[in-house]
Amino acid sequence: MIELLRHTMEANGLLTAFVVVGVMMWVSNWISKTLTGGRLHGSAIAVFGGLILAYVGGVTTGGKNGITDIPFFAGIGLMGGAMFRDFAIVATAFGASFEDLKRSGVSVMIALALGITVSFVSGAGAAYAFGYHDAVTLCTIGAGAATYIVGPVTGTALGASSEAIALSIAAGLVKAIVVMIATPHLAKKLQLNNPHTAMVYGGMMGTHSGIAAGLQATDPKLMPYGLMAAAFYTGLGCLVCPSIFYFILLRLLP
Template sequence: MEIINTIIGKNGFVFAFLCVGVIMLISFWVSKHVTNNKIPGVAISIIIGLSLAFLGDEKGISNITLFTGLALLGGPMLRDFAVVATAMSADFSKIKQAGLAGLVSLLIGVFISFSIGILVGLSLGYTNIESLTTIGAGACTYIVGPVTGTAIGASSEVIAISVATGVVKTICTTIGTPLIAKKIKLDNPHSAIVYGGLIGTTSGVVAGLAATDEELVPYGALTSTFYTGMGCLLCPSLFYVILRFLASPHISN
């Protein structure tokens, strides 16, 4: 066992790929033989991964010596590289066809998520503008929340809540996308572009579309990436000012 631990410790990144491969193998077997392909294998693997992460602490199970390589494999560097790399297979002509729809979906998506986030903040008992704006931004994505909270001076507690809100949204998107794809006709590049603009959380959209149809990933990733940038632009500026103007007579500072 000591020899095995030493070998794995020196090759943690390679062992992480092996772990993911085993999980994928099991997931696709379960998908084929247990669910009769009604639940995609990728979706099952995502659920298994989230379950394993839940068993660990703030870094999942990567704090266990045997699984330290998962911290790098699942870290932001490789995640962002994978998201950016998806643009290589996108068809520009199809992106142009969804130009206006993509832009409208971005604006609607950011606004709706922000509004829902405000309702979440109110339900948690927060009444000041800074806190509500930060939680609303977190409902856009878990990146927009901290950016907005830092910009407008929200407390660290509220920023943490905004991140948690965004993470919950990502998890729901990841698991829910392949389950509702047929019902909402998410089966072509145009719908994927609109879907990415409406939902916005890049990690969730990419993972969900990968479990649905890998060819749709570049299109959903395109607008969902812009979504984060638009949220970082609008939430701490225009949305914050509008919220102060509309709610200041009714909500305490």
């Protein structure tokens, strides 16, 4: 019976992936609620879990494709492949409106431009300091320091190595976690108590899960404002990182 189920699951890899990832999300949300009191969003724990799974897969098989080198988990490769990923990420733009962005004033647009640039430059700078000197890897890690979405999208667009993409996810994950934890503590100092500041904050930070958890802990009413700015941040990041920023890096590097 178990052998039959195992065979079926291997033959229907994508469905198995939905089950595996679904269970991971459930466990992560449970950990988030019970062990961290909701301070650490389930999404961050789940992405971290994904990286751990990839590590386990790499160690046990000696392969390059994380957990998907184990045949039973091969479907995760399809679910997490570029096609579904790009499709789902484009979908997150739905609901954002340029009219709301215009209405929110020039400071939010400045926040968006500045937020992406600051994260990219500090991310690429850190990667350079740690010995990564090729433009594609630097651009990928810099984009990852913006968010763990923009990083892999940029990495795939530029043909970066899986190592660089993994680092970009890790950088974005660290950012999301810092934002989650720091936001409620800094809210008073930043006067994060009105829609306008929430949008400026969303534009500067850009990390969807970080902002969602940070504002949830600060004032849930502000969440839609911060998240709308985050949607624009993701779009702008996917637009400028594998283009303008990459070309600038190509120019700067010998």
